Amino acid sequence: MTKAFRALLILCGVLLFAVGLLVGQQIQHSRYQKYFRPANPTVMDFATLRTEMNMLESGSERVPSIWWDGFHAHFVARSSVKRAEMKQPLDELRRKLSLDAFFAYEMLRVEIPELTPSDFKMEFSGYRSDDAIELSVVAEYVDGKIVFK
Secondary structure, three states, rough: HHHHHHHHHHHHHHHHHHHHHHHHHOOOOOOOOHHHOOOOOHHHHHHHHHHHHHHHHHOOOOEEEEEOOOOOOEEEEEEEEEEHHHHOOHHHHHHHHHHHHHHHHHHHHHOOHHHHHHHHEEEEEEOOOOOOOHHHHHHHEEEEEEOOO
């Protein structure tokens, strides 16, 4: 084997390695690639998201998660109640939760004018005692009234 042929083989090997390295780098996908695929959110999805964002922007202390429950054919909002709030007198807590739920209902009604009180339910989750470790539904806003569980 001549020196020129050996040099040509080495050059071809280096060139092949470099091309393989470049091509390999180009086809490597980000682990987040799956989140860039197109999605089909509904008008309802945008309405509930806008409602939540508007509540955040308004400075509301309690911003619920809101979604459409297709099985029961109504909107559901869910929010939490702080431990300190759970120790307040029942009438004061009822008034606070009722105002928060009514505010969420009215904010959603801005986005969906056809909304009626019977189409909206809000659940409040909290700790039933100081030593409780699990959140549970402690109250619901149904047909314009707070019902404690």
